Amino acid sequence: AQSVAQPEDQVNVAEGNPLTVKCTYSVSGNPYLFWYVQYPNRGLQFLLKYITGDNLVKGSYGFEAEFNKSQTSFHLKKPSALVSDSALYFCAVRDLGGSQGNLIFGKGTKLSVKP
Amino acid sequence: DTAVSQTPKYLVTQMGNDKSIKCEQNLGHDTMYWYKQDSKKFLKIMFSYNNKELIINETVPNRFSPKSPDKAHLNLHINSLELGDSAVYFCASSPLVGRATDTQYFGPGTRLTVL
Numbered sequence: 001a002q003s004v005a006q007p008e009d010q011v012n013v014a015e016g017n018p019l020t021v022k023c024t025y026s027v028s029g030n031p032y033l034f035w036y037v038q039y040p041n042r043g044l045q046f047l048l049k050y051i052t053g054d055n056l057v058k059g060s061y062g063f064e065a066e067f068n069k070s071q072t073s074f075h076l077k078k079p080s081a082l083v084s085d086s087a088l089y090f091c092a093v094r095d096l097g098g099s100q101g102n103l104i105f106g107k108g109t110k111l112s113v114k115p
Numbered sequence: 116d117t118a119v120s121q122t123p124k125y126l127v128t129q130m131g132n133d134k135s136i137k138c139e140q141n142l143g144h145d146t147m148y149w150y151k152q153d154s155k156k157f158l159k160i161m162f163s164y165n166n167k168e169l170i171i172n173e174t175v176p177n178r179f180s181p182k183s184p185d186k187a188h189l190n191l192h193i194n195s196l197e198l199g200d201s202a203v204y205f206c207a208s209s210p211l212v213g214r215a216t217d218t219q220y221f222g223p224g225t226r227l228t229v230l
Contacts, residue, residue: 032215043119043205044158044221051216088156094215095160101215102148102170105158 002027002093004074006106013081013113021076021109023091032094033074034103035065039087047089050074061085081113118142119222121206127228128196135182136191136225138206147189148207148219149181158205164189165212193227201229 003026013019025031035047048059055067065076076089088110092103119140128134140147149161162181163170169181178194191204203224209217 034218036221038156043223044207046218046220049216049218090158096215101146101209101213101217102160102163103150103219104160108156108158 002031002095002104004033004091004093004104004106006089006091006109008109009107010110010112013111015083015113015115016080019078019081019085019111019113021089021091021111023074023076023106025072025074025091025093027093027096029096031067031072031074032096033065033067034092034094035059035063035074035076036090036092036105037061037087038090038108044090047076081111083113083115086111086113119206119208119220121204121222121225123225124223125226125228127230129230130196130198132196133192133194134196134227135193136204136206136227138189138191138222139187140206140208140220140222141187142208142210142220143187144208144210144220145186145212146209147183148209149189149191150205150207150221152203152205152224154202161191161204162189168212196227196229198229201227203227 033050036044050067058064091106122137146165148163182190206222207219209219
């Protein structure tokens, strides 16, 4: 069965510093991995995804993620955090067991960026 | 030109009532989904649906039923509402049936409160 884990409930970063939000996965077969962001009282917005190819994936708002097969990780990164990046971040994996391919989400990591 | 829209945004109702949440996507996608986000922000699939197949998460009570009048709409009907149904419900869509690489696009969510 597919699953993702986000080991940190919250990540605190000072504005201008690099940020990392961690995600590890467990899949049988090829992993299709996604990151979404949820701003307060808003829906989920797609940031980026890894399907195949280059291990470094670039996405929206300056975010990127590094796929590491040996460590089964897909950490989200940004070189310089902004206060406006403060939000809830979800890692997700495609459920290949179902014919419709719904997403299986991690529990979410709250990112807090302080000025 | 909202891609995935939901109505209403907020829904407050009494226990035992029947209510519906509407979802529409103007992306021309084949597959639509309903997810539930509980008070701890956990996101879980409820249904996935295309014009041929409905897949129901086995943990979803049969009081919940998706209804699709056409390809662009997937409404969620809930009978005999219970306190535990209070949550945020998200609709999503993706382009093709079962294509694991597709991105899912989410609506803004409907916050349901059962009193």
